[in-house]
Amino acid sequence: MTSVEDLFPSEPALSGNWQSIYIEPVVGSGERISIAVAAVAGGQYKIIQSIRPELLDCLYGSKSGEIQSMISWIIESANQELCKARSLNNWTAPVSDVTLGDVHAAADENINAILKQGVRFSSSLSTLALEADREEDDTQPKPYSERWTKSIIEEMERVNPLLINNFKTRVRLSGSEILTTFGFVNEKYASNFGLLIPTRLSNSLNTLKARVFDLEAFKKSDNLIKPSCYEIIVGTPSFSDPTLTDKSVSKLKNTIDMVSEIAATEGIQLYRVETALDAARHINQSAA
Known part of the structure; x- marks a missing residue:
């Protein structure tokens, strides 16, 4: 016999939180772009780049390599802090104009799924670009x-x-x-x-x-x-x-x-x- 509980999905296996890292591309503009998402859950931690490299090429052209190097540096620094503290509360970014988003509670089947939540809710550039319909003549530079x-x-x-x-x-x-x-x-x-x-x-x-x-x-x-x-x-x-x-x-x-x-x-x-x-x-x- 089916119970009321059977009508609802089971509770996700892993609980934790995610937090986005932003940069201000034009100093003083107030504009923020999400470059990474960090997640901590069940004793695990992981940080990933939230804006895809091909989008950096579209946005910054010949300067995209420099932007990517800066993002990699920021992510490596944040990863070291997570390794030590499992938190970015006391982290100081290696470059200026980097800010942290709010910490968001999350639950899902694994830490990658929690990170995917973070990307979806904080990085519209990556999410929308991947889900957009594209013309067949879209070229590979x-x-x-x-x-x-x-x-x-x-x-x-x-x-x-x-x-x-x-x-x-x-x-x-x-x-x-x-x-x-x-x-x-x-x-x-x-x-x-x-x-x-x-x-x-x-x-x-x-x-x-x-x-x-x-x-x-x-x-x-x-x-x-x-x-x-x-x-x-x-x-x-x-x-x-x-x-x-x-x-x-x-x-x-x-x-x-x-x-x-x-x-x-x-x-x-x-x-x-x-x-x-x-x-x-x-x-x-x-x-x-």
Whole structure:
């Protein structure tokens, strides 16, 4: 027999709180933008960036790299304070014009879900951008992929500097004089790099398909010396990233599956990473 209690959802497994961190982009303007959300629950703590990097590109253009560096610095400082005190009450930000929002009580199934609440209620830029309907001709700016490649190279300088000269290798794939640039090539391993950007998924997919095609052409070319392994390295956000909606995560996974199937038909592997360091370590393991 169904009781009254059965008609209501069960109490969430985890209780805690979340708090947003804001910056004032124009000093003295009074304008505030949420850059991060911190959560503390059940002895756990976590802080995440609440404004996505591609939105910083749209807002600040060529200055977005500087803004991102500042945000990363603020988040690292706040994370250290949470590690010590499990609270930001006595935290002093490393830069001026940083303010804390109110502490909000919350409950959900895990700390990522609590962070997602915080993003939804404090960072309209990220939430609205991810849920907005976009035109199919929305393009993926070249700087995204260029910065992704640059980041992987920078990490490789720390992982294995001996492989640096193998990045951005240009290869002639036919009898013409046209050279095709690959992310990484040595005698045993070749890879191209791509990004799947949740807000520009359609064009991200087209870019990845083109890079898979280049690898396929390299594999089928009549070059006397060719690698034995070909791979497309795809950078994506974490599937548990609280700034992503469930719909965005589902689309992201479906796109990865599609690219993986396309690549596999030509014996090309797909390797997904969430950071440039992960990519550098994988390349080192595969090519060294």
